[in-house]
Amino acid sequence: MSTMRSVTVRRTAWCVVAVVISLVWVFPVYWMISSSLLPNTVLQSFVPTFFPTNGSLRNYSNALADGSFYSALRMSLSITLVAVVGCLLFAFLGALAISRFRFRGRTSFVLAVLLVQMLPAEGLFIAQYKMVSSVGQLNSVLGISIIYMAAVIPFTVWMLSGFVAGVPIELEEAGQIDGLSRSGAFLRITLPLLAPGLVASGVYAFLQCWNEFTVALVLLPDSAAHTLPLWLRAFVQASATRETDWGMVMAASTLVAIPVIVFFLLVQGRLTSGLVAGAVKG
Known part of the structure; x- marks a missing residue:
């Protein structure tokens, strides 16, 4: 007892x-949401307000009234979609090559992926700007998406290679014995088991691309091509005639975070549903 x-x-x-x-x-997170419901006069008070009993949605309506919000939202969604899809495609192929095949230069390829992660992002800004500018892709979705993919793919390859190595090759061989082709065994048995890894890698790539600021600041100088992090900067910067409205800043920050929450809610089921899918012969 x-x-x-x-x-x-x-x-x-x-x-x-x-x-x-x-x-x-x-x-x-609670403080950000709570502050987004309060006027700036209350937020600047020396007495903190922990419960927005007299709050309103005025800050949200003011933030949404800014016409540049919707263009920034479209830009962020377009860039993130292209970058995530491209990243998962190339990283998945790279992870398969590392985990399933033995080829000349494999060790050098693995070391190259590791060394790329050690390079500071700030040291690449000038080269990236000149490269993207030389092909006329400044302020474009394609130009910055390629840069995002190059930055995210190395770590994503490492993530996916662990998932691929964790799926026994014997499962595919058993499927081939039952009459499946090699590609059919991979698509019907192995790929469903890799769904959690693809989702986890997709979440990582999504967060990196959605919240990225510095590369976007360099490669998207035109205000019409700004992403949401760049749009949010406009609320933080104070001018000589207008002080920073922290209520609107918090409301804008909440609006920027909502798509991330929605995306995670949509894909979280795949993190567990793919663990055993495909392992049982129908």
Whole structure:
């Protein structure tokens, strides 16, 4: 009885610690949403307001009234979609090559992928700008999407190669024994098992492309081609005639975060549903 009681106390203590850590993690998000419902005069007060009892959606309506928001939203969605799809395609092929085949130069390829991750992004800005500018792709979806793919693919290859290596090749061989072709065994057995890895890699690529600021600042100088992070900067910058409206900044930040939340809610089921899919012969 005493042993069970000690286990219960220990479990309760860990649950309390987990709840406290979760509250610390959630508080900045709550503060952003709470501040987005308050006017700037309240936010500038020395007395903090933890509960927006008299809040309103005026900051959101003001942020959405900015016509550049919708163009920035379209730009961000277009760039992210192209970059994520291209990244998953090329990274998936690279991961298959590393995990399934033994070829000359394989070790050099793996080392090259690792070394690319060590290069500081800031050191590539000038070369990237000249390269994109030389082909006339400044302020374009394609130009910056290629740069995003080049930055995200190396780490995505490492992520996917672990998932691919974790699927036994014997499953494909068993499918071939049952009459499937090599490509058919891969598509019907192995690929469904790799769905969690593809989703996890897609989430990583999505977050990197959606929240990226510095490369977009260099390659998208035209205000009409700005993405949401660049659009959000306009709310933070104060001018000589207008002070920063932090309520609108928080509302705009919440609007920028909503697509990320929606995307994760749409794909989170695949993180678990693909774990056993394809492993049972129908």
